[in-house]
Amino acid sequence: MKKSIPVTVTTVLLSLTLAGTGGAGENSQHGGEIIFTKPVRSVQFSHKAHVEQKGLTCDMCHAGTFEMQALKAQEKPDFTMESLYQGKYCGACHNGTMAFASNTRCASCHSGVKGSNVAQSH
Amino acid sequence: MFTKMKLDNLKNEGVENVTMKERRDFLKMGLAITGIFAGGTILSAVSSMNKVFASSEEFASKYPYKPHYSMVIHQDRCIDCERCVEACAATNSVPHEAYRTRILEKDVPDAIGQKREFIPVLCNQCNLPQCTRVCPTKATYKNPKNGIVMMDIAKCIGCLTCQESCPYNARYFNEEKKAVDKCNFCFDTRLSKGEQLTGCAAACPAKCRIFGDLSDQGSDVYKTVHQIEKAVWVLRPEAGTKPNVFYTKG
Numbered sequence: 001m002k003k004s005i006p007v008t009v010t011t012v013l014l015s016l017t018l019a020g021t022g023g024a025g026e027n028s029q030h031g032g033e034i035i036f037t038k039p040v041r042s043v044q045f046s047h048k049a050h051v052e053q054k055g056l057t058c059d060m061c062h063a064g065t066f067e068m069q070a071l072k073a074q075e076k077p078d079f080t081m082e083s084l085y086q087g088k089y090c091g092a093c094h095n096g097t098m099a100f101a102s103n104t105r106c107a108s109c110h111s112g113v114k115g116s117n118v119a120q121s122h
Numbered sequence: 123m124f125t126k127m128k129l130d131n132l133k134n135e136g137v138e139n140v141t142m143k144e145r146r147d148f149l150k151m152g153l154a155i156t157g158i159f160a161g162g163t164i165l166s167a168v169s170s171m172n173k174v175f176a177s178s179e180e181f182a183s184k185y186p187y188k189p190h191y192s193m194v195i196h197q198d199r200c201i202d203c204e205r206c207v208e209a210c211a212a213t214n215s216v217p218h219e220a221y222r223t224r225i226l227e228k229d230v231p232d233a234i235g236q237k238r239e240f241i242p243v244l245c246n247q248c249n250l251p252q253c254t255r256v257c258p259t260k261a262t263y264k265n266p267k268n269g270i271v272m273m274d275i276a277k278c279i280g281c282l283t284c285q286e287s288c289p290y291n292a293r294y295f296n297e298e299k300k301a302v303d304k305c306n307f308c309f310d311t312r313l314s315k316g317e318q319l320t321g322c323a324a325a326c327p328a329k330c331r332i333f334g335d336l337s338d339q340g341s342d343v344y345k346t347v348h349q350i351e352k353a354v355w356v357l358r359p360e361a362g363t364k365p366n367v368f369y370t371k372g
Binding site: 040041100105106107108110111112113114115 | 198199200201202203204205225227235236237238239240327328
């Protein structure tokens, strides 16, 4: 293949490195970086961004919306964008009122095959 | 006192005298140089964002092919799940190390909101392709009916001149075929068998790739390319090849 256009993965790498080091203080007890690979590769969920930066507490999501066990949600057949639009899973907050709507800013959460490849190499 | 210059009376000295670097610098700012005046001291430029090349000028009223196959890519819908890439490889026997279509990633860490976007790329099936012009054996040619840039692998001598000339990096040498291979909108594998969509468009879960006939006023591609409310653009317009793959958002 001639002159391949380099794929920029620096930001993803950087954010993963930061997540790996963990945060200081009482909020450091969280699930870190979660990479969903179903039904599409892949979706990145950052506990750091949601807990440390946005100040969410565990029970805001883990009292019904998501189970405590990581990646349990993606085993369920209704873990789809359609469910999100109906207010399930991420859509409980990402509805355009509390946080940006699930049908906008796709690549904010969807990190793609490239994203999951980067995650695997760490 | 300087005499006031009458801009209307200035003669356009020709954009061919502007260096490629200069043009590229302007394109990065979203401007295409349209003229050079007064010994190069004045440049005129227009926005390069809203230009729809295949539907301008002679192509606006009458598309040269029937059907005039085209693809509109809603760039912001792409999530890099690469189902299109997988479908393409399976449909057209593309080897693992090569591609007919792929997804580029662009990161803008300082952006507000979304900081990353994915850009699907493939052969642009240009109206004025450079590859067919440079091919010494006519192994690659523009299909006179539907405008798809095709390969006659029996004629290909593997000189790779077409690959060098392609502004979209859309060609690779297929070791098995012993010929250059490229996207042909799945003509042999799907369209000629009655399928309406290319493999990639059919596999996309996000309605990112819209495929259709640009000469059909009822088609989604026609409706997207011919509206003026949302910007539609092509990649590397400066290559002047009048691509039939368009990009938009929303």
